[in-house]
Amino acid sequence: MNGPAAGLELRDVVAGYGGQPILHSISFSVQPGERLVVVGPNGSGKSTLMKTVVGLLRPMSGAVRLGGADVTALGAPARAALGLAYIPQxxxxxxxxxxxxxxxxxxxxxxxxxxxxxxxxxxxxxxxxxxxxxxxxxxxxxxxxxxxxxxxxxxxxxxxPTVLALDEPSAGLSPRNAGLLFEVIGRVAASGVTMLIVEQNTQLGLGAADQGIVLVNGHVRLAAPAMTVRTDPEIRRLYLGGV
Ligand SMILES: Nc1ncnc2c1ncn2[C@@H]1O[C@H](COP(=O)(O)OP(=O)(O)OP(=O)(O)O)[C@@H](O)[C@H]1O
Ligand SMILES: [Mg+2]
Incomplete structure (x- = not known):
């Protein structure tokens, strides 16, 4: 592979608490300037995934790469110094x-x-x-x-920063304010920042993303272009509460 290094990449990441895995072999890559939105039911491991990406939780196995560099052994401050910004919920x-x-x-x-x-x-x-x-x-x-x-x-x-990780940015906002916030997220993405977003509002989040991942019980159930995830009838019925 001779393409440009991914903005952010996870390879076979297993992570959890007290020796018990919550995330099972998670792999994905977000190209520079892309937006990846992670959706899934409550308790599926979305925030655990975010904590693993930003260095607050050390994976039990697997690798986290930032701009092509392996940052798995680095804590959150060192990852921040390398250009990874994190906004907790x-x-x-x-x-x-x-x-x-x-x-x-x-x-x-x-x-x-x-x-x-x-x-x-x-x-x-x-x-x-x-x-x-x-x-x-x-x-x-x-x-x-x-x-x-x-x-x-x-x-x-x-x-x-080169990569921005957002955990539930629209939580607690009215639908109108959530829509306005995602307009701003679009502006930030257009400025070239790579984004990883966990979002409860699946239609809004996936509508503003390049790629989508559906996380269920710590497994990647579907990884596809965001529009594909958004319109997949089975996924909508099972996990996204779609109409
Ligand atoms: N600090 C912790 N110690 C032990 N278990 C934890 C801890 N944090 C989360 N968990 C467990 O990990 C699992 C996934 O939790 P997580 O917060 O990652 O889910 P989530 O997808 O972000 O859920 P939500 O949509 O409700 O925010 C849950 O079973 C939760 O109980
Ligand atoms: Mg969460």
Whole structure:
């Protein structure tokens, strides 16, 4: 294989807790700039997969590769320094700080010794999130759920990551705000960031993705172009609650 290195790749990953596997031989690759959405029933292992990707959970076997480099042995901070940003489902902003302070923390988190300055990154990120430019001095905790999720994404993008991992970005949002958030996710993807997204709203998530994976009981039940997953009648009936 002589193609470009995948943005993110898992090979035969087995992972779980206390020696008990939850994920069974998971393999996939996301090409640079692509969006892969993972869907599946509650408890199927989606967040466990996310934790394994970002380095919070060490796999029992298998490999995680980032931009072609094997990062399996690295913890979360080292993976972040290599360009992997992670937004957990909850507690993903500092609510008592202003939006601008949150963006500072996001920038300093990876502490780039060289590369773009804070001001340069701020302008680039606000270009993707004009909605929060007018909120920079606001206390982050006073924003709406959708705005807070945008602040979390903006802060994660401040160090200029190459891969962004999002766990349930639309959780708790109204359908309208979830739709707006996925518009922003589209803008971020168009800027060249590779994305791995776990999403409960399967139609919205798969509608915004290149590839889709259906995870059931820790197994990849289907991996296909997102549109194929979205319209597969059996998968919709069994796992996605489709009509
Ligand atoms: N820290 C933990 N220790 C032990 N077991 C865990 C831990 N976290 C999750 N599990 C178990 O792993 C399985 C998968 O959980 P996980 O959170 O990955 O599912 P999920 O697909 O993200 O579910 P949801 O859609 O509800 O967020 C569940 O059986 C859960 O009980
Ligand atoms: Mg989860």
């Amino acid at each position: 909850e507690t993903n902003i500092f609510r008592n700080m202003t939006v601008l302070e949150n963006l500072h923390v996001g920038y300093e988190f990876v502490a780039p010794s060289k590369g773009p300055t804070f001001s340069e990154r701020l302008e680039a990120v606000l270009g993707l999130f004009p909605e929060i430019r007018v909120k920079l001095r606001s206390t982050a905790g006073h924003l709406s759920g959708g705005q807070r999720q945008m602040v979390a994404m903006a802060a994660a993008l401040m160090p200029k």
